[in-house]
Amino acid sequence: MTDLLDWTGSLDPWDVVFAVASVLAAWIASRFARRGVRALLARLTGVPPAMADGIVSASGAFVILLGVGVGLAFLGAPLQPLIALVLILGAIVVLVLRGIADNFSAGIVLQTRHPVQPGDHVTSSGYEGTIEALTSRAVVVRTYDGRAVHIPNAEFLNSPFANVSAFGASRSELEVRMPLASPDATEELAALAAAAGRADGVRTAPADRAPTAFAVTTGAGRLTARLLVWHDPGSSRSACSAVVRELGDALGGRGELLVTSVLPDSVVQADRR
Missing domain, CATH: 3.30.70.1340 (MTH889-like domain)
Structure with missing residues (x-):
């Protein structure tokens, strides 16, 4: 506890300068990160505005926290407890959001690489029909008997599928x-x-x-x-x-x-x- 309270006891002025510079650089980088993430999300369809705003804010906050951690390292702060806390929280987030993250990342691949698009006739997971929409969670297929089938993006992308419209006939x-x-x-x-x-x-x-x-x-x-x-x-x-x-x-x-x-x-x- 004494080491944790007295880590500022002998600071070099340059350490303070580098710490402040790292925080400022992180703040500037967070703005670019937010813009980049927002531009990427704008290319995707089916992402609710509230979810998009949350992802953008989280990306900016992550970059700033990273800069703060670097600044604390320049000041000589003991970062082991902070690193352990971040790892524990990260593991919890990964376990809780694994399915959502898998479908979201698969949705990004589908909407950027364009193996299928709305209007294509496809068969996947035993279903056959026309793609109505590509969302952040699922591929919506309207079957020939009038059903709307939501196939999770990860399942659709990781399984063989047929695009009947690929070659026009x-x-x-x-x-x-x-x-x-x-x-x-x-x-x-x-x-x-x-x-x-x-x-x-x-x-x-x-x-x-x-x-x-x-x-x-x-x-x-x-x-x-x-x-x-x-x-x-x-x-x-x-x-x-x-x-x-x-x-x-x-x-x-x-x-x-x-x-x-x-x-x-x-x-x-x-x-x-």
Whole structure:
């Protein structure tokens, strides 16, 4: 206790100068820190104004306290009790705010690196739909059945997710079973691709995104084919429905036409941080 009370007993004038200078430098640096943090938060959506003000104030106070600690060190103050107190408080804050901090930092990555944006069609954690908002806590996805799903930012960023809108189009697959008029299935495959190209919502250009059909199995007078069609992101159901109707109109006269499956095929994007 005596050492704690008498630490100012022998002060060098330069120590006082350096202590005051460190506090002034910390005060100036805190202003720049507040401006930088405020500018960063301004780029993020979904951060409440009260939370933003609290974060800005805390960043400035931290820099000032750091300068005060440096100033006390120049004056020869024993800092071990202060350091121990700061470490204990820091550990408590980390344990209490761990989940919030994880989601907040993940939200910063999502809103600065832009792997997804509002309006994109995505699949994540078993949900599929359109991104409505990116907040400081969660990614809000509107599913195709009308639900609003809030996926925590950390879970969304740390798990594989699919951005169906990434390349401007997505592909679906239809498996078609039909009678085979001749041993050579070339004409039937061409007819399938041509019929799919006339369906509403199906893309026919560029050439690598035109409908394509290829044989899976043939035999006993029947053909099983896989039909690949490209369409706008998020319109798999409507485009495939139009293809099925078009196939029925164009090829139904040849006998039974059975579409057994409709499989969306999207491009999977992992963490890009």
